Amino acid sequence: MLEVTRKLVELLDLSPIGADHFQGDSEDLGFPNVFGGQVLGQALMAASRTVEDRLCHSLHAYFLRPGNHSMPIDYEVQRVRDGGSFSVRRVIARQDGKEILTGSMSFQVAEQGFEHQLTMPDAPGPDALRSEQEWGRILAPQMPERMRETLTRDRPIEIRPVDPVNPLKPEKRPPHKQSWFRAQGPLPDDPVLHRCLLTYASDFQFLGTAMNPHGLTFMSKNLQVASLDHAIWFHREFRMDDWLLYDKDSPSASAGRGFNRGNFFKQDGTLVASTTQEALIRQR
Template sequence: MTEVLKQLVELLQLEPLNELSFRGNSENLGFRHVFGGQVLGQALMAGCKTVEEKDAHSMHGYFLRPGDHSLPIDYEVQVVRDGATFSTRRVIARQSGTEIFAMMASFQSPEEGFDHQFDMPDAQGPEGIYSELETRRKFKEFIPEKVREQYTVDRPIEIRPIDPINYLAPETREPYKQNWFRAIADLPDDPVIHQCILAYASDFGLLGTSMLPHGVSFMGKGMQVASLDHSIWFHRDFRVDDWLLYDMDSPSASRGRGLNRGNIYNQDGILVASVCQEALIRQRK
């Protein structure tokens, strides 16, 4: 495992304070506030640490306040229900005693049942596509100096966008986007690690899908953007150190909010997870 990926795994592991309370550190990715994917991954990990012999199948979270990446985050897990098949947990994230995120997560014992899925859409494979990091480094002189270092350092998740977007000079296009992504090295076989890293990675690029028809990006002058809520459904087993296709669309934007959806497939065309998020996409005059 590379050092940068090891750091991500350690970031998601959390320090136990008691049986139902945990503390996580924060990282600075160059955004104004804590990266939402970090909070998603850590909150899911906190819930997983209180459940035995069941896997997470869904999580639904609300970002209540922006987080400060210079401060740790405390996660309180509340046991809502433990049944024979399903368990439910409520997770509250706080900084300096103030709630910044709230999540409900559901866990299920292994079970067989009906099985169907949408077919994987046509997409160019990941081979031969420049990664997002390679492109940033190639054109780093155009990145604002105050975030240039954070945007061009090694990252634990490699993202290869199909038909990439120039965030500094976005063009108007249909609200559809596809990225391949994976962890940059092999990970342990623990499925909890893979679910938490997928939750972390699911927040990369999703928000911007709703801005595509309007020719703006999060780096545009006067743009105020933030994730408002985020939901994930885990359908089937997967490994996040194998290539996964993130097929995204945005069916609607209105009243300063954009709705973004994504289906995540492995290279065999198996639908492993689905994501939905509403985001603030406000353009200040």
């Protein structure tokens, strides 16, 4: 396991601070606020620590306030229900006594049932693509100095975008994005950790899907963007140290909000997880 990946695994390994209360550190990825995927992944880990012999099959969360990456985050888990097959947990994330995220997670015992899925869309394989970090090195000389370290830093999740957008010269495109995702280095055989890592990674390159048709990126001037909510459904088992295709589209943008959907596929075409997110996209 690479050092950056080990640090991410440790970031998700929360410390107990009381009955059903946990605390996690924050990381600075060069964004103004805490990366939303970090809070989502830690919230899922906190809820998972209160459930035995059941894995999360769905997560629904709302981002309430921007997080401060210089402060730890406290997670309170509320045990809503433990049934014969399903358990539900509510999680509240706080910093400085204020809620920054609230969410609900449902867990299910292993079960067999009917099977069908969407066909995996066409996409070039990851071996034919450059990583986000490689693209960052190419663009770095043209970028403001304050952004160069963020663009070229080592990353625990390797992302290889299909047909990447040049943030300096964005053009209007269809509301669709594809990227291959994989953790850097082998991971432990812990299905809870793999779910938390996918949750963490699912917030990367998601919001931008709704900006494609408008020729906008995070570097566009006079633009206010923020994730408002996030949902994930886990369908089948997977490993985050194997390549997964993240196929995303945006069916609608209106009223200052953009709606995004995504599906994660294994290389063999197996659909393993689905995501949705609504985001604020406001022209100032």
